[in-house]
Amino acid sequence: MSRLIAMLYDRMMQGTELACLQQWRGALLANCYGRVLEIGAGTGASLPLYPPGIDELLVSEPDPAMRRQLQRRIDSTRVAFATALADYQGERLLVDDESVDCVVSSLVLCSVHNQAGTLTEIFRVLKPGGQLLFLEHVAAQEGTGRHRWQRLVEPLWKRVAGNCHLTRCTEQAIIEAGFELAQVQRESLRKVPPFVRPSIRGLARKPG
Numbered sequence: 622m623s624r625l626i627a628m629l630y631d632r633m634m635q636g637t638e639l640a641c642l643q644q645w646r647g648a649l650l651a652n653c654y655g656r657v658l659e660i661g662a663g664t665g666a667s668l669p670l671y672p673p674g675i676d677e678l679l680v681s682e683p684d685p686a687m688r689r690q691l692q693r694r695i696d697s698t699r700v701a702f703a704t705a706l707a708d709y710q711g712e713r714l715l716v717d718d719e720s721v722d723c724v725v726s727s728l729v730l731c732s733v734h735n736q737a738g739t740l741t742e743i744f745r746v747l748k749p750g751g752q753l754l755f756l757e758h759v760a761a762q763e764g765t766g767r768h769r770w771q772r773l774v775e776p777l778w779k780r781v782a783g784n785c786h787l788t789r790c791t792e793q794a795i796i797e798a799g800f801e802l803a804q805v806q807r808e809s810l811r812k813v814p815p816f817v818r819p820s821i822r823g824l825a826r827k828p829g
C-alpha cells in the first residue's frame with residue numbers, strides 16, 4: 622500500500638469500524654488464548670480489542686508505511702500482554718511449526734498474493750487444535766448481479782486498493798487448506814461500496 626493509503630487508512634475505515642467492524646472484531650477476538658499471531662495487522666485496529674488474558678501477541682505487517690502506523694498504535698495502547706512486531710508476509714511466517722495457539726486474519730486474505738500458500742503457512746504454525754480467527758470480505762454468490770459487478774470492478778480495485786481481490790472464495794479455501802470450520806457468520810459489511818459488502822467471520826480449527 623502506498624504511504625498515502627497508510628496515512629488515510631483509519632480515516633477511510635472509520636465509518637465501517639463504527640458501524641460494524643469494532644463490534645465484530647471484539648466478539649471474534651474474545652476467542653483468543655495463549656500465543657497469538659495476527660497477520661497483515663495494518664494500523665492495528667484490532668490491537669485494543671484483544672482479551673487481557675492472552676499470553677503473548679505477535680503482530681506482523683509487511684508494508685513499511687502501515688507498519689509505522691502499527692508501531693505508533695502499539696506504543697499508545699495499554700495492553701496487559703507482551704506484544705512484538707514483525708514484518709512477515711502471510712506466505713512466509715518466520716515462526717516455528719506448531720508454536721502458535723491462534724492466528725488472526727482480518728481483511729487480509731483478500732490481499733495476499735498467494736491465498737492458498739498463506740493458509741498453508743497459517744496451518745503449519747498453528748498447534749494441533751489451534752484456531753484461525755478470520756474476518757474477511759469475499760465473493761458474492763456466483764450468478765448474482767453483485768458477483769458480476771465484483772468481477773468487472775476487480776482489476777481496477779486491485780490496483781488502487783493494495784491488491785485487494787473481490788472474488789475470492791475464502792471460506793472454501795480455508796477448508797481446502799485442511800481446517801475444520803467451527804463457526805462462520807455471513808453478513809454485509811456496512812458503509813463500504815456494495816461490491817465489498819459480502820463478508821464472513823468465524824473460527825476454523827487445525828485438527829488436533
Ligand SMILES: C[S@@+](CC[C@H](N)C(=O)[O-])C[C@H]1O[C@@H](n2cnc3c(N)ncnc32)[C@H](O)[C@@H]1O
Pocket residue numbers: 622660661662663664665666667682683684687709710711712726727728729732733734735783
Ligand atoms: C485492508 S488492510 C487490513 C488491515 C487490518 N488487518 C485490519 O483489519 O484493519 C490489508 C492488510 O494486509 C496487508 N497485506 C497485504 N499483503 C499481505 C501479505 N502477503 N501478507 C500479509 N499481509 C499482507 C496489507 O499491508 C494491509 O495492512
